[in-house]
Amino acid sequence: MRGHLWWIAPTLVLMLGVLLGRPSEAIPAFARKHEFSCTTCHDPFPRLKAYGEEFAANAYAPSDQEMPPRYYTDVGDDRLSLFREIPLALRGDMYLDFQLNGNDTGDGYQDFKTPWVIKLMSGGQLAPDIGYYVYFMMTEGGEIVGLEDTFIQFNDLWGSPVDLILGQFQVSDVLFKRELRLTFQDYLPIKIRPGRSDIDLTYDRGLLVSADFSFGLMASLSVTNGARLNSAIDDNMDPDFFKNVMLRLSQEFGPARVGAFGYFGKERRTITDEATGNSHLGTNESFMWGADLTLDLNRTTLNALYLQRRDINPLMKPANEPFALKSHGIMAEAVTRLWGDPGRLYAVLLFDKVESQVPGADQESYTGNLTYLLRTNLKVMAEYTFYRIHDDEVANEHRLLIGLTGAI
Template sequence: MKNTFTLSVLTLIVISFLASDIFAIPAFARKYNMTCKTCHAPFPKLKPYAEEYAANGFVLKDQDAPRYFLDTGDPELSLLRDVPLAFRLEGYVTYNQSNLEKSDFNAPLLFKILSGGAITKDVAYYIYYILENGEPGKIEDAWLMFNDLFGSKLDFTIGQFQVSDPVFKRELRLTRDDYYIYKVRPGFSNVDLTYDRGIMLNYGFESGTDLTIEIVNGNGIGEGVSNVFDDDKYKNFVGRISQDVGEHLRLGTLGYLGKEEKTISDIAYTNQLWMVGGDATISLDPLELNLQYIERNDDNALFENNKTDAKTRGAFGELIYRPEGDASKWYGVAIFNWIESDFRELNLKQLGVHFGYVLRRNIRLVAEYSHNFTDKYGKMNLGFVAAF
């Protein structure tokens, strides 16, 4: 453990040394020499312009990135002039985390090294290395995307990503409170809607309809055994469709079908599961409302001889207020999480209220209070989120 931590620290020092003055602002803003508010309101929350930029392989259709590639004299070689890097740092002063009735300095809670961009025309990558909760670092997002495959509007992504990304991106939320229904794993199941390994296909229609299909291992992004990451012979399937309805409304639906296997005392047990859900985003400046509902059924989440169906359902609602849109110096968020399950330890009713002040476009000061109505306690966070 000590050697792993030392190696992580040395890695960060080396990368920080290599990152010269050109890495003084986040990588994508630096690439096009523009302000962070072009894409964020506030960071890391994405605006529609940024969603289009990401879907286009980190290329702006209306701007060129001068001197982005080296001229090597070889038309078959696309070599980045400088590898884009950015950093994110978060820290908090907290009270009553996990109902422990004590204060704590959660700083730094999180440190990320991020890199991403276009490798060549219609091929892009994204990756980040994260140190969180004082633990040794690991890689979470790490994928390669082929944009507009075969000249169509089909995008193909392979690697590590969050299953829920086509709906709401957890890593881009403004609150410390999470979208908890995405993290639920009933019983001994390894399946949830967060990180997994697999492939993703996206297709956008001119009608404002977006279609996504994912095929994933179904067991997260833990360590592999003998160079094999999937711990059973099954693959899980995800389908997602969303539709823009006018300027201010987006509606979507999600389906997940999976099967997993565990061997206990040399006996193999399986759990078949499905999830269905609906979501909506309503944008009426200065307000934005995001809604998600998920229904889940596992037929043997305890991996026993006598299979028993277990139902889990949950939702979240997130209301964001920005009084002056992307120019707002302050903003507010209210987030409500609800989970109800046959596994009672998963049950949750929690309301969070978050206020933020944009000290700089890439530095936020935040205050957040969350009240857990299930376990009857509240917790407080005061802190900062910085990107550079």
């Protein structure tokens, strides 16, 4: 291995030398607009702390003050919300990726993921209690992905504690926000998609109704297409016209929040047999349910998720050959601030496990991450993940990532 990786040290020294020689001066859009530090909402970025959650829930505006006069342009029309400047921010991620046993020969590989992700983001308050958020994935893995989170948000409808989001968003956001995690390693249970099923808890289009009550109860109901972010077919974003539903309830108990959720989805599409060339219409129904827990211990936050899934026909067989299969997943995460207030050094431990009756779907991972903030909006990280893939081809896999993330 030493022969393959001799160039790691000089490469890292060069990267850090360039970055430390050019201190970050700009801060992202919300901080610029309201003239406060990123640490007001993040700990560290992009992870939100309590005030950041409140800021987002208030249509991306402070709830404890009026919008500053500089926010809008006054043209004599008190019904016009015209931004003085369109709020824009950029985020970029790049990595050096080292994997062992990552291919058929078992030799592993090294990869420059430079860059891996570049996002263009915008958001703000269009009017009292009406906000928007959008980000465009300019590149991910070398491809232009396009719009991901894109929605308009209505708060406190008719003076009630009910909020409405309309657009495209992650169904799992009411559980844990994948896009705000500190690790490169993903939350695997949220991405369970056994067999030929196209249903999971990631991005989808639809609406989300939520309510936050004074006694600590939170309730949310989402209705979505169930087609993820696939392109329109015959001008329809939902090719099978079924709508998928998810209900979640959670209650706060001091530093803990305990939740339970249920999801029902249905899908139908044409399946072509590669061997015979024959086509048939496959229909699947998916049921998901589970529980989630968040425990906030000031410097340390613990998150846990259990998900059970049952698919009536995940292999999308013909109507007379349904084959029900079960899957389940577990995620446990600990995030702690090791040094600094505001924090400079953070550690993350993440455990993921997915087991399924669908062949080849089982996997589990153990991840450790150290993140250090060079600046409030510029950080480096080192991450190690051990994969245990229950498959004949690859039994174990080791992955080391050295990463850099910046936002302006």
